Amino acid sequence: xxxxxxxxxxxFFESCKDVVKYVxxxxxxxxxxxxxxFDLCKDSLAELxxxxxxMPRRIITIDRKSIGIITMHRKLDALTAFKPLDTQSARxxxxxxxSTVLLVSPNSLKYVNEAQVNFLKxxxxxxxxxxxFGEFVKLLALNSRSMHASKAFYSLGNTMEKALKLDIGVAxxxxxxxxxxxxxxxxxxxxxxxxxxSKRERRMILEVYPLELLKVWxxxx
Amino acid sequence: xxxxxxxxxxxxxxxxxxxxxxxxxxSLRKKVSALxxxxxxxxLARKKSKKVKRYILLKVVCSEEADIKAFMMDFExxxxxxxxxxxxxxxxxxxxxxxxxxxxMIIRVTGDYQCFKKVLVALSIQHILFGGxxxxxxxxxxxxSRLRKWIx
Numbered sequence: 001x002x003x004x005x006x007x008x009x010x011x012f013f014e015s016c017k018d019v020v021k022y023v024x025x026x027x028x029x030x031x032x033x034x035x036x037x038f039d040l041c042k043d044s045l046a047e048l049x050x051x052x053x054x055m056p057r058r059i060i061t062i063d064r065k066s067i068g069i070i071t072m073h074r075k076l077d078a079l080t081a082f083k084p085l086d087t088q089s090a091r092x093x094x095x096x097x098x099s100t101v102l103l104v105s106p107n108s109l110k111y112v113n114e115a116q117v118n119f120l121k122x123x124x125x126x127x128x129x130x131x132x133f134g135e136f137v138k139l140l141a142l143n144s145r146s147m148h149a150s151k152a153f154y155s156l157g158n159t160m161e162k163a164l165k166l167d168i169g170v171a172x173x174x175x176x177x178x179x180x181x182x183x184x185x186x187x188x189x190x191x192x193x194x195x196x197x198s199k200r201e202r203r204m205i206l207e208v209y210p211l212e213l214l215k216v217w218x219x220x221x
Numbered sequence: 222x223x224x225x226x227x228x229x230x231x232x233x234x235x236x237x238x239x240x241x242x243x244x245x246x247x248s249l250r251k252k253v254s255a256l257x258x259x260x261x262x263x264x265l266a267r268k269k270s271k272k273v274k275r276y277i278l279l280k281v282v283c284s285e286e287a288d289i290k291a292f293m294m295d296f297e298x299x300x301x302x303x304x305x306x307x308x309x310x311x312x313x314x315x316x317x318x319x320x321x322x323x324x325x326m327i328i329r330v331t332g333d334y335q336c337f338k339k340v341l342v343a344l345s346i347q348h349i350l351f352g353g354x355x356x357x358x359x360x361x362x363x364x365x366s367r368l369r370k371w372i373x
Contacts, residue, residue, distance in 0.1 A: 021282075025280070025282045025355075025357070026357070137345075137346050137349060138349075140342075140346055141346050141349045141350045142349075142350070176349055177349075180282065180284060180348060180355050181348065181349050181352070183345065184355065184357050186345075186357050186358050186359065187344075187345035187346075187357065187358075190341040190342060190344070190345045190358055191342060191345060193338065193341065194338040194339070194341055194342045
């Protein structure tokens with residue numbers, strides 16, 4: 001079976017051998033690894049037989065106090081996703097004149113919502129949303145009481161729908177804990193299907209936008 | 222005088238028969254409409270509970286210490302626990318075929334269409350909650366024969 005060019009933007013691993021196992025089992029062609037782990041396993045990753053694009057990733061949490069980091073942390077050694085924890089930082093991220101990735105998780109969903117998508121659309125540069133599906137699934141699996149799962153999924157669905165409608169890039173990541181407690185690309189596809197997204201929309205999220213994001217990031221570099 | 226009495230009786234009789242006919246028609250109409258309502262409700266209920274059968278081809282990936290046989294034995298329990306008791310009223314899941322060589326299995330989901338979606342989500346998150354093996358849905362179909370060729 002030929003691999004579809006699907007992407008899982010972030011997966012956590014314990015050892016370098018697990019990456020080989022994951023790549024063999026999943027049909028992801030683009031895989032994001034944590035920057036520190038990527039540096040550790042550089043050599044063993046070079047020996048991978050599968051045709052997979054592996055990129056270093058970094059997640060940075062932004063709030064009112066640490067808003068200055070946004071400009072400082074634009075290092076190109078890893079694809080950085082910003083997780084805003086207040087409205088002010090979310091709006092600042094939307095106004096930056098460089099392509100930026102915003103992480104959507106249950107914590108940041110309040111600030112990266114439909115209104116924020118409108119701001120992202122008005123931006124001069126291409127903006128992307130990265131949906132941390134792993135953290136949303138945690139709400140379902142671990143009976144978290146911090147936020148109702150149905151409310152979170154409803155809000156997430158609306159945000160994603162609005163982003164797709166306005167052509168804001170949407171990518172997905174399945175990191176929860178270390179492998180194998182993660183979401184594979186087929187699991188993400190099943191979740192999107194159950195949320196009511198069509199085949200075309202699922203393809204855009206799993207294949208088209210991640211490729212575009214990769215192209216934009218490599219172009220910046 | 223006699224003709225007058227006969228005419229009054231005739232009018233009274235016709236008025237009574239008209240009243241009886243009117244009452245019967247009204248009650249019949251009520252009963253017929255009630256019956257029609259019941260029939261339409263039954264038809265709707267039947268439509269709502271229309272069962273769909275879908276087959277899902279799964280690939281089972283286990284870590285070295287996990288036992289794949291134990292996982293397959295416990296598989297239905299895991300998904301049932303995630304679905305919950307009320308959801309299981311209209312949604313059943315059975316293992317249709319297992320290939321121990323390729324670690325693949327086909328499961329049959331019977332229920333409404335929402336049930337199929339919920340089973341897919343349950344399959345996707347079961348390893349996070351229970352640990353052990355990961356079940357990756359590869360293909361879905363309404364026909365078992367279409368998936369059989371992928372199980373090797």
